[in-house]
Amino acid sequence: MSTKHHLPRVMGNRGKSATEIERENFEKNQAVAINKAINNQETPVKEKHVRITILGTFTDGGAGMFWHAATRLPVQGNPIVCWKFLHVLHKILREGHPHTIVDSYKYCSHLNDLGKLWGHLKEGYGKLIENYCRLLIQKLRFHKKNMEIPGNLLMSDEQFAKICGSDVNNYDATYSFEIAVDMLDYMDEILTLQQSVFSSLDMSRSNSMTNAGQCRLAPLILCIQDSCQLYDYIVKSLFRLHSSLPPDTLSGHRDRFVSAYKKLKQFYVSSSNLQYFKNLVQVPYLPDEPPNFLIASDFNKHVKPVAVVPEPENEPDTDSVGDLIDTSDDKLDASFGNGFGPPEIDERDMLIESLQREIQFLKSEIERIKFEDQRIISAQREEISKLEKILSELRLSADKALKENESTKRRLEEATANAGAVAKLAEAEKHAKANEEKFKKMKEIYNKLREEHVALIRKNADTAKKLEAEKRLVQEREQSIQETKSQMDRLENERKVIQESLQQSADQVTSQLAEATAQNTELLNTKEHLENQVKMLEDTKANLMSQLQTSEEESESLQSRLEALEQDKHQSEEALQLEIKNAKDQLASLKDEMTTLEIKRKNEIDSLKSQLEDALSEKAASEAQMKKEIEELQTRLTQLDSDKLATEKQMREDLSQLHSSLIASAVKEGRQFIDDAMQQVENPTHIPVKCTAEFLLMRAEPVLSALANLNTAQNVYCQNQTELESLLKTITSFSHHMGDCVIHGIATSHSAQLEAGEELVAACQTAGESGLEVLNFLEKGGSIQSAVEKSTQKVRQLIRLAEDLVPKMVDVKEKEIGDLLENEMHSTSSAIEQAAKKIEEMLHQTRKDMSGVELTVNESILDSCTGLMQAIKVLLVKSQDLQKEIVLQGRGTASVKEFYKKNHRWTEGLLSAAKAVGMGATSLLEAADKVVKGEGKFEELIVCSNEIAASTAQLVVASKVKADRKSKKLSELSEASKGVTSCTGKVVGSAREAAQIIEEQNLMDFTKLSLMQAKKEEMQSQVRVLELEKELEMERYKLGQVRKRHYQLAGENGGWETEKS
Incomplete structure (x- = not known):
């Protein structure tokens, strides 16, 4: 090493003895190794740093130095640091100095607090840390109670037999019983930890080959080693216990062992399939069936599972303990007083330090x-x-x-x-x-x-x-x-x-x-x-x-x-x-x-x-070459950044165009729907379509909520364009509701007075145009607030006109409205019964007076009419039962008549429907009588049956308005309504079949006509067709006027009057 590198160390150690310097360097190296082993990187703990920490326990004679450094780690703030801390602690308890277990036992409360703290975190490492803390606490308690058992659980058979008692007949059965329970508890904690680790991994992916997966799986190697020894000792102790105690006493031990055996076998199978464990540990396999402790000879079949862990190779320690300090970490620099920069790496120094570590290892082995x-x-x-x-x-x-x-x-x-x-x-x-x-x-x-x-x-x-x-x-x-x-x-x-x-x-x-x-x-x-x-x-x-x-x-x-x-x-x-x-x-x-x-x-x-x-x-x-390559890469990176910005801009423009096209498509579809509804004013085939003002109000109210939702969705989309789907759904909903309101408003105008109808049509047109205006603003992308408010006003104007068309009650006494409804229902039932009796008499008379085709036709018609009357009679009974149930559930403490008066609009619907059913039955009876006598037309019979079907449908709808959806009587009424519809179809079918039979009989024989006669008949038929078309048009207009008048007269005859606007 250079003199510059050693200068501060020499100056810092001046005045100290060699023992103090050696102790200081030892503490420094231990702290650095512990900090390197336990960091916040989600990777497995490096084995070389753990080895240094384990050797330190032999030098220090315990785990005091380790806990002194570990208590300063951020284990309560970082889950990865806490997880690695528990892994290193487990290694030290297994392979460190025997006193490490005694020194660590007093930190059980600290481990318990860590487990409770991280146990509140339901995801990530939370549950894993909680289970690992419980495992280590159980291990410390186990070794505290059984001081003769080493931390790595490795003992000879003689040592284990000495612990349990060398003589089978004289050994302490109570102690063996307790130690078997302790080992089963220890095994349960190991299995709980491995299950939580595997549950936190997605086994469908190769998690064992990622750093995050390996960080979680690394402690399982220690669990495999511990579980092998525990399994062997549990089997041996249970066989010894069964040789001296009754089997019933040990039934709980056997059940716990079988449960642990299944989980342990699955644990070994899952571990052996992981690529990460292939070179780190040789996972054993358990036999297919657990040993039978009730058969003493099964002990000879027992084979001790052995988890072989290959010795780690001596890695070239490029960041040896003496130089493990990261000079970029100011905290470590401050803690060790190293104010100079990092030394240059010298392979000779590395070799010397490697020899020093070997000497240190030999010293620890000697100790x-x-x-x-x-x-x-x-x-x-x-x-x-x-x-x-x-x-x-x-x-x-x-x-x-x-x-x-x-x-x-x-x-x-x-x-x-x-x-x-x-x-x-x-x-x-x-x-x-x-x-x-x-x-x-x-x-x-x-x-x-x-x-x-x-x-x-x-x-x-x-x-x-x-x-x-x-x-x-x-x-x-x-x-x-x-x-x-x-x-x-x-x-x-x-x-x-x-x-x-x-x-x-x-x-x-x-x-x-x-x-x-x-x-x-x-x-x-x-x-x-x-x-x-x-x-x-x-x-x-x-x-x-x-x-x-x-x-x-x-x-x-x-x-x-x-x-x-x-x-x-x-x-x-x-x-x-x-x-x-x-x-x-x-x-x-x-x-x-x-x-x-x-x-x-x-x-x-x-x-x-x-x-x-x-x-x-x-x-x-190489540095010069790399500098040149870095400059070239920097140029390419700049070009890629510009290309990326251009691509992102183009993608935003394309996305905006796509959104605009989708909105335009939705608006176009909605505009077509509203336009189609508005064009029904000029459609002559739509004139026969009628609608009540009450139903129009039901169809108009959703338009207001649709307008409000559309305004809200458009504002949300302007702030967050990912809500495009919600906006498109709102546009479609608004268009359908607006078109539905317009088309029902036009249908309602057909049954109103002329002036009121024209005013209602104009309101429908105005409302539809306001809806189109809202769609236009929406397509342009601007604010639709004003258009929505204007359209809301137009719809409200339409609702007011519809409310004016609803017949209002005359100020009647409280007792008259209930009596009026009951009388009308009773009269309707009577009319149906009389009509049914009259049809039966007509059928009896027809069978007496007629024969042949005429008898077949009239009998078929009268039979279908009789079935229709019976179905209507059942419908009226079910309707009255449902009405009674509605009144009973809804009136509360009020009387029945007060309930009818309070719900006057619902009562009006019932009265109108009941009158319509009675009139329809009378009309059907008259039409059938004319047909049987040969004075009427089959078309009249078809029209009367359709009128009855419409009247009964109105009665069913009026009854359903206030009924409970889960009511049994409502379902019975629906079944009766289906029966009336089926009988109506039979009447229409019988009439059409009879008309076809009569027409075939009266069909002219054209085979005998000459050319001139055929031409003459053709021209007469064409003239007749034109006359019929003209008459049909006039009749349809007449039908519309008559229905308007009928609607007005129905209210007046029933004691109602229209409110003048």
Whole structure:
């Protein structure tokens, strides 16, 4: 590196010790690595920065440094930063120093608050962060509760069996039950997180190959690793539980496992299909069916799933930890006190820094191995303390045995001078047996001690193997081995002392037994009356002697075993010394290799320097070439910008023209519709079309709302031209409503008085022209406010004229209007019934008086008329039922007559329709009578039936106005109306069929006509046709005048009068 680059660092470190500088650099490198790993870019966390952070936990001995830097990150303001923070924390908990779990447990509340905060965000990373926080909290609680389980969950089967209990019949079932529940909870949180991650991705696209998708998927690799270990431990623990507990007790465990098994299998399948995971992790596969815990042999089929994660390759660390500071970030510059610009990148410096990182990694590995060795040594010390405790217990037992032997001796002495020596001798025999049992127990304890001693020697051998290739720890291990040897020697000496004391106790017992035998012999010689008892004592003596001989043989066997054990111990010590020697030799070879490697690296640095100089020269040339290319690209970019502006201008003009053409098309269509409606004034075929003023009012009112909507839509379109569709719909709606109003106004004028009709036609024409004017203004693109207001005034004038044509009620009493309606409906029903009876009489009479074709014709007509009368009768009944329902629902607290008076216009419609139905029935009866008698025409019958159909339709419409759309009686009335329409069609069909039959009979036979006669008939027919056309025209005019008069007279005869304007 250059002197300029090192100058500020040297000046800043002046006055500090090497340890302080090293610690300061370590904290700085850790902070930079954490900030590089946890940034706001939606990309996966870089593995090299995470590795540096993990190594830092071994150097620091925990996660204190990590949390010190992590608490200053914006995890509460940026979801991506929070997501990456949780990912890095998960990696550290798995692969970092064992104390990281203890240091991180106190931050569970912080993780819980983060989860709740981001859980309110329903989209993006919100739910993912909430589930990830819950997973990490569960992991910390799990390891806090089970301190023996490491963070990466990697254990041997022996370690896991030791945690759950080595003996199936004696292990702690309660603890195994609880740890199985904890592992299932841990697995559920993993599955919840992976499900939320996959749910947030669109699996129909290649999300795993995008930076955003990889950012979300990266933590799932850790979840796969954890889930493999958890699955294996859960299966093993459940099989052990099923071997000692009833199946019903574990039904909940089995159900939870089956549910987790299905989700975990789908998780592995989904992960294995992702291209992103192909080179990062080898996803395992689960068997097709979960294991059956009720069958113990299924455990042999269990295969542990293994997720293989390849070791990451050493990437060329172009932004190494020492130079990770981005000089464009003022905050980092300020925090580390680096006021100078960034150094020039030197490949030699990069190589040196790479070696420094390797050294740092080796240091951390040494620290980790040292920590592991300390743990093993502490375990050995615990074993030694246990053995010392056992030895102390053995000493106490030996002392107690000596005391009991002395007590037995004293009792034997007392037995020689006592006449009750026989009883005391028996008691001494019992004590001898007790001593023998204690001796056997001591023998068992010794065997156990020997086995533990052998196991301790084996553990020492394993410890020696693990301490290979560690230069700094060789002396420590030798010291620990020497200490262990001294402790073993001390234990051996104590064992010899115990053996000697036991031998002495046996000798004392032997001598005491001999003395007792002698004393017993003297007692036999001196006391004849105790001969039987002495014989028993001699037998006891023989037994004790045989037992003593057996004890001596066992002692000799133990001695031989101790000698063999001592020989094994010497062999183990020699093997250990040999392994230590080999380790020293390997360390020396490693030093030689390191020296060779340094020389090689020095040569490589020299070659790299020369390559760097060549690269700098090539860089200067490439920079000049790139500068030239940049100038050319800048020129092309300027040209593209101008082309883009021209294209956008042309597109805006085309879009404007397209909008104008669409608006013009809509206006043209609307103008044609309104023009067509206005031209119906001059159409003679439109004269028979009639309309009531009430219906005209119904068709005119929507025009006003259409005008207001059109004005609003035009204003909205002027502000936002994307609302073109709404404007076109409004134009079409306005045109149809205006044309509909005009054409119905013209139809209404046909039934009004002459002056009123002409005035109404003029108003229709004016309204239509105002509507056309609105469309014209709209087509020109200007404001239509004034045109809309003018058109609104014209339409309102049309509405006022229509209201003048509506008949007004005479001031009648409240009780008359209800009675009038009921009387009219009753009279109509009576007229229908009378007409039906009259037609039946006519049909009966016709069948008596007529025959042949005439009977067939009249019978068909009268049958159809009878069916029509029956249908009308049903219609009237349904109409009256619906009217009663309407009055009952709408009158409230008012009376029926008050309801009719309040809704006078609806009542007028009902009265008019009822009168029309009664008159139509009477007309139909008269026309049928004339036709049967041969005095009438079939056309009269057709007209009368059509009039009845129109009258019944008016009655149905008048009833529907105030009816509920969901009313059952309304649907019944509609069905009855359809029946009247069907019967009317039958009457018309019968009349036309009868007319055709009669016409065919009266048709002249033209086959016998000559040429002159045929010509004459043709001319007469032409004259007749012209006369009929003239008469038809006159009749149509007459029909119009008669209908006008009829409309006026209908009101006057019913008690109504027109309001004079």
